[in-house]
Amino acid sequence: MPNNWKTYKLSDFIDINPLVKLKSHESYSFVEMKDLDANNRTVSPSDFKPLKGGARFQNNDTLFARITPCLQNGKICRVKGLKENVGFGSTEFLVFRGEKGVSDTDFVYYLSREPFFRQFAENNMIGTSGRQRVAKQAFQNLELELPPLQEQQSIASILSAIDDKIENNLAINKTLEEMAMALYKHWFVDFGPFQDGEFVESELGMIPKDWEVLRLQDVSSLTAGGDKPKKYSNQKTENCSVPIYSNGITNEGLFGFTDISKIKEESITVSARGTIGYVCLRTQPYVPIVRLIAVVPNKKLISCKYLFFWLLNQNISGNGTTQQQLTVPDFKSTKVLIPQIKLINDFTEIVNPYYEKINSNKIENQTLTKLRDTLLPKLISGEVRLKEFQEQFATN
Known part of the structure; x- marks a missing residue:
């Protein structure tokens, strides 16, 4: 001691x-x-x-x-x-x-x-x-x-500074997501820039002329999540670095890590059981498992970001008497509003930098969280003394 x-x-x-x-x-x-x-x-x-x-x-x-x-x-x-x-x-x-x-x-x-x-x-x-x-x-x-009290305060100050940065990154991400959603609703829900144009009746109500309504299966491929891979790890390792996603909201449903990805393109996952209809954008290769549906857009017709926001704004529900679930056959018939591809691409070009920053902040938060969780027991147990840590930090 x-x-x-x-x-x-x-x-x-x-x-x-x-x-x-x-x-x-x-x-x-x-x-x-x-x-x-x-x-x-x-x-x-x-x-x-x-x-x-x-x-x-x-x-x-x-x-x-x-x-x-x-x-x-x-x-x-x-x-x-x-x-x-x-x-x-x-x-x-x-x-x-x-x-x-x-x-x-x-x-x-x-x-x-x-x-x-x-x-x-x-x-x-x-x-x-x-x-x-x-x-x-x-x-x-x-x-x-x-x-003693003074050293407690100094230790808490170091750990709080890390948490402050994590929370600041989360706040920035929330703001960027809200900005992207506001732009999407202005263009594709309220039709703000297109109010002076001609509108026509559709299955989704009045929409700008030359826009169309298609089914989800017409603009994307849908894959139901399978069984968990035989080879996987609870922690990220050199040989198991591909994330496995299941149903759930916390940490976007992270189950573990494996060695080979199943979905390589930018895509969307939708929870099919439990918290039905939870929509998440996936920008890195991954493996979806049970209780998830993976949606990969046809980029010639629609962008992933546009489809992501479209699905976020839908009331996605399941079927079943004893246990509600969402199936691929039911989900693929979901109606999707399709503007001209130029408008979709213009929207995507604006929001892409937002999501680059969001992903950058997420990666930084993973590093900060690991640093905090490593320091926490060492500082509190006295394994790493405060003075030693401060001296090492000052030289790095």
């Missing part, structure tokens, strides 16, 4: 479920478990409703999911955006805050994300299978060697 570090009982270092005074039946900001995203540092309230029990907290507190599978999935976020600085949420949150004069609240958040801390919580879950949870009391006698 470094000379100036001390051994703490966790219950003396972290204020667990701190007292927050709220009035019964008055309305406050509310945070649900589903609001937490393991890939995001912060979470904002999704509702405002009367108090009826649950965890209570204030801005900057850490919400720590204590129930399976949310704990295993890493649902740990700092809460922000609470009206009047207070709120409440799921009974399945533990709330963490720094102890005044002992621990820094920012550091406490990163400590709660440290692999050993999370593993300890998982190992001390109790209850029946499928509904196991970790109790507050599990942390009472956990002892950890931790740095």
Whole structure:
């Protein structure tokens, strides 16, 4: 243990479920478990409703999911955006805050994300299978060697700077996506630049003359996702670097990595079961597996970016009584509005640089996330001392 570090009982270092005074039946900001995203540092309230029990907290507190599978999935976020600085949420949150004069609240958040801390919580879950949870009391006698307050603040500052950059890139990407969507709607939904021209009746309503309506199968090829490859890895490696995508929204449905791609062109995937109709643009080679449909546009008739935005603006649904699903035979008959190819190409030329920047930011965020996740346990455990890290960083 470094000379100036001390051994703490966790219950003396972290204020667990701190007292927050709220009035019964008055309305406050509310945070649900589903609001937490393991890939995001912060979470904002999704509702405002009367108090009826649950965890209570204030801005900057850490919400720590204590129930399976949310704990295993890493649902740990700092809460922000609470009206009047207070709120409440799921009974399945533990709330963490720094102890005044002992621990820094920012550091406490990163400590709660440290692999050993999370593993300890998982190992001390109790209850029946499928509904196991970790109790507050599990942390009472956990002892950890931790740095003094000033060093905590410096460590948290380094890790926060990385997270700030990640969040800034995400915000830029969101803005670029909104700009592209606004342009698409102005041209191809509201027909803004074409209002002075002649319109004709179609299966999709009134559209500019010389535009047409075709089926999805007429302008693209559709492939249902297959079984997972025999050779794959949970982590990206030299021999397994092609992403495998399945259904899901988090990380765009990343399942793992394999060695040979199935779809090589720029394309679109649409989730066919579970979260039906989730549309994602794919710009790199990949393999789609079960619960996905891959759509590869015919570039002579339509661009991938245009078709992506068209599908984003459709209400895509499935069929079935016991389990809803979207099938290729049903989906391929989807109607698509086809403007003149020059307009499609002009639109694509404008938005392509947006998506080049978006992809660049995503790659940078992957690097930053790996750096943060590597540094986190080493700084918090003292394996890498702050002074050593700063000196190494200054020379690089």
